[in-house]
Amino acid sequence: MANYVLVHGAWHAGADLQGVASHIQAIGHDVHTPTVKGNGPHDSKMVGLSEAIESIVQYLEETASEDIILVGHSSGGMIITGVADRSPHRIRRLAYWNAYVPNDGESIQDMTSPQVVAAIEALAAERVDGSVMLPFPLFREAFINDGDLETAQKAYKMLNPQPMQTFRDKIRLSTNPADMNVGKSYINCTEDTVASHSYPWHPRLSEKLGLFRLVQIPGSHEIGFTHPDRIARAIIEAGRD
Amino acid sequence: MANYVLVHGAWHAGADLQGVASHIQAIGHDVHTPTVKGNGPHDSKMVGLSEAIESIVQYLEETASEDIILVGHSSGGMIITGVADRSPHRIRRLAYWNAYVPNDGESIQDMTSPQVVAAIEALAAERVDGSVMLPFPLFREAFINDGDLETAQKAYKMLNPQPMQTFRDKIRLSTNPADMNVGKSYINCTEDTVASHSYPWHPRLSEKLGLFRLVQIPGSHEIGFTHPDRIARAIIEAGRD
């Protein structure tokens, strides 16, 4: 049985992935869903990208995890790339799930369309603690388009403000993902419109992985809430040898 | 329960959508499928776009419809955009189903590839009453590719000649769709090749809506005949709050 570590995206925390994890655990796999620093209930919102990455590096050291299938959702793609660069000996395969794939020197904002960057910066300017929050109408239409209103409202209540600096910081890597000596997969949910389909997750970002395995399924960015069983199966297809 | 008005596309009439409507009604929703002026059995084929739009504006006034989820298929996207501009108080949400999304001053031909415009104009030149008709081989391969021959023939017999001027007329809008203060959804049938996939419905036209909800399902342009239950479910997912 395999050893999965699932890294959540912006505005989320590890607990949000419990629904997905339980479906993977039911097959007999080991699954962990740590919370990235900056998304914990008492964390400062001034956390930057390197601190966020370092929190998962430390988590893997404390748990002495090895032979991991490391899955990153959305901005979690930055985290797993940084972790794989710092702790390659712990990783069996990287699986990006509608996730950013950075090369050395790139930030999330560098991989985002100028219109969205401007919108996110405007939202961040409304707050004073270094964080940014999603308005519900945006979340409901563009993030969880495949859910009903009740599911959308329930999911929205679980969100927490995202440290804005994690979007702006450029990652430092000694090796770019295409050159990393681990297996790589990309899961693309075909109705994920967080990256607009004229500036899409796949193949725009996925192909930065070099040789990779594509898994595609129907679903929105928040498929973890709307169809946790379906994304769990996709994670298993992405993670297997 | 919600109040749906489904507006058919070119060459069709309201009755063609009865199969779809019955699946939505079965859940308890109210559904109406008016025929746009120019597609009725005794209508002149010299009808232009503004007359076509006006016929649905009047239909909504006569039926005193409010809080409508207004769905437009194909060229019905022109109609629902025009109706929403003239009667915004009646609309809860616009749902475009592989439909044209016009800004002020645009015609269907303006949103169509030059090769297809030329082909349509050549077909129109074969007729003398101001209409254009689809040859069966084109309909069978490009419109109803997911149906069997019997379904294709049955659907083809229901078509009526389309007033050509509705393709050429430029719409007049006081507000473009992206700025309209209603919910917006786009349903994309992934095997719809009426707009070629190198010049596609989505995201080329859908993203003109600004913030919108994407619903995608397998199916051809004529899914209303081939899988009415599937498009009915998609319309409900597109139309709900």
Next chain:
Amino acid sequence: MANYVLVHGAWHAGADLQGVASHIQAIGHDVHTPTVKGNGPHDSKMVGLSEAIESIVQYLEETASEDIILVGHSSGGMIITGVADRSPHRIRRLAYWNAYVPNDGESIQDMTSPQVVAAIEALAAERVDGSVMLPFPLFREAFINDGDLETAQKAYKMLNPQPMQTFRDKIRLSTNPADMNVGKSYINCTEDTVASHSYPWHPRLSEKLGLFRLVQIPGSHEIGFTHPDRIARAIIEAGRD
């Protein structure tokens, strides 16, 4: 009942398509899966494209096949195009299945991205008999991404080295596919990453067919091994009138 001839792609042989054929035969259709010259167990690997095409032209003559639905997978698209050009009277419909669609004077390499051409040529340079072979990691990730490891290994063992010249030779056609007077379909497996999705099978190559019928299904390039029932159904939808 219809008469299907399925032409395999590079590295494969007719026997590899038996799983697919049996699902089509079960419905009552006639199905044949000849092996293209150069892929038989005792064939020279110096075979070029015209010899490969000629072997299927001869097969159809020997079997006196008529009214054929001629299906080509991958590089089999070159074969069926050449056969249709030489023996148009035998063909009812051409169905391309994630296949190359050549115009007169084009080779497979001409329709392949420069990076992949370079990679294939480098692999060919490792061998001395005129053939090229796929390394297992490339096959596992990019060709059979929707299979488990056991299926991937089993499929890999069935491969045979491909005559490299069949990739380099430019086809000679008297009529390009768009102008051929037969029905045309294109089956696109949506997770087929043998052609990268930034330089894709569909619509880049499919639209060279002119008027054609699109059938799309989930699946990798090796869906013949991973989901033979699903591709069999797609072939029937592509092949029917």
